[in-house]
Amino acid sequence: MSTSTATPDASFTLDGEDVPFRPGETILQAAQRAGHYVPHLCWHPEFHPHGSCRVCTVKVNGRAGAACTVQAAAGLAVESSTDELNAHRKTLLQMLFVEGNHFCPSCEKSGNCLLQATAYEAGMEGPHFEEFYPDRPVDASHPDILLDFDRCILCELCVRASADVDGRNIFAIAGHGIDTHLVVNSPSGKLGDTDMTLADRAASICPVGVILPKRRGFAVPIGERRYDVKTVAEPGNQEAS
């Protein structure tokens, strides 16, 4: 990530507003630094962009692109918060909800969940599509960490965190198309057979309720949770902690 100072004319417009950028920055990085919110799930400032969730799709000079991967360039006209793009985002979010089993009222991630908060912000009121109701058993084999695959959105943040930060490569994505799913790299496929610890970056990066510290559950009351206090659109609250 570049930290060199921006030249005065190095800016693009986002929904008509000037956004300055530094060389090497993506549209999403520059927009966020300038205090804007471009909805996103799989992007995180600590990691290389992945470009898979497509929630950050914007129109750059009229052509669709993922804001987390398109480099900022002087003079670009970027559209983000338009009716058309917001409708697409909502559809993408609805598809993510029905592909997994997301029953927010009894999910311990509720209130701390990036998917839920992004859906609220997008004005999503219901799943719209028919639920898939996949059958993905939980993995409770690790003494301190629970895996509930029902809620996985395949953002690969845990894969990246375990490989790039923890140096363990505990998580991977397997399968293709609709069968794509998160797996654990161990002989048994169980988390209990890995050396993962609660201190791993991968243990805290999950933006949804898949990788959870055990026995914590609802210790933090509703009303005091991350997105109860500030919306996902506010600076510092836009991605998984």
Added chain:
Amino acid sequence: MSFDLETAAAPAGLRRVAIDPVSRVEGHGKVTILLDAQNRVQQVRLHIVEFRGFEKFIEGRPYWEVPVMVQRLCGICPVSHHLAAAKAMDRVLGAHPVTPTAEKLRRLMHYGQVMQSHALHFFHLSSPDLLFGFDSDVNLRNIVGVIRAHPDIAKKGVMLRKFGQEVIRVTAGKRVHGTGAVPGGMNKHLSIADRDLLLRDADQMVEWAGDAVTIAKQLHAQNPALYDSFGSFRSNMLSLVRADGAMDLYDGVIRARDASGKIFLDGASDQSYLDLMEEEVRPWTYMKFPHLKSLGRDVGWYRVGPLARVQNCDFIPSPLAEAERREFIAWGRGEPVHATLAYHWARMIEVLHSMEVIRDLLADPELLDGDLMTTGERTGTGVGIIEAPRGTLIHDYRVGDDDLVTMCNLIVSTTHNNQAMNEAVRSVARQFLDGRELTEGLLNHIEIAIRAYDPCLSCATHALGRMPLDVVLQGPDGTLVDHVLRSPEGELVRNLAAPVGLPA
């Protein structure tokens, strides 16, 4: 042995009537009545389609999720399930007893739940029938009609319910699907601001709760012949009581009295419920029939809920409700009150007691701070029993070393009252249906008997007094003789071509 009217002696030549509520949120009921050629009732069965399979849903889930998740079981009393599960999980973790602060906060939440559920049950769902008459115009017979004809009563009902909901919100975090109780304690205190807000109205609510008892009592006094006989039958009664015999809706020991009021089971630990009770399966319905093992299935069944609790305890530990309890007991003239409609009277006494408890708890500084959590030596098993608004509610769990639930057994109030509700419906059928033409008003009598026990069976649409019905008459050879549909607007439509509801 079979219970009278449970199974007809010679069913071959009988016509079949099915009262089949069409749309439901949770567990729904259907009544089938077999009539002979003279329209005499030969067989009556209440089939409750229970939301079974929930236990399987919980097995395999982490234990800390369960108290929140089980709230999906009931739209009217989710907090009862929340607390019963939390109590069971306390035992699983060996975190028992919870701290005084946690217990008081849970009690506050629970009594708030009882109040809001009872207010909904009486004012919104039952008072239209009771105030306007069982055969009254179906278009009037709803809460909107009550608001027009008796604005004062309706207002008190709405405000009492709202207050109960607020008590839930400040303790559970939300009005529905809150998270306040966690295994081993609570996750938050009562805030001073919330306490002050509620205390401001508490005395007014106690007064209105007293008025609610008066309304229920007057209904009995005005028409004792109807109120004492309607759906009446003798039975055992079972509930939790405090160890000293006081009414306690949050915790206690199991006590049962026989139909004459004699205590025959007392001081039994909630953890030993499986030694006391068993559930019988009957082929014609999915819902089981619990009974006390020591007495067997023929005489060991019992009633739960307000009627049982008010008469099972030795006293109510709050002065206004205790005075009302004494008046209630006096109504029985030395015998327990067995009338089905007396459930509503007892229910309002519990509203008054709940409100007195809530008011006293709000004044207790221990709810504002103090330890919230207890820890202990994990046992892996636990039972949580609570007196839910409709009656005794049992949650029983086993949790593995990996923290996942391996076994879950639930006995809900509706199941405890299964035999009792069948008896109530039979009693009404005997008294009102024999030899008469079936009308909307007569079918409503059956619903009124069920609703005295359980609003959930009729809550979805009947909240506005318009429960759709599907009534099928079948000839002895099974051919369709008549098919009456009651629309959500209350109109009766005869339509032979319409598809028939559930098979009887």
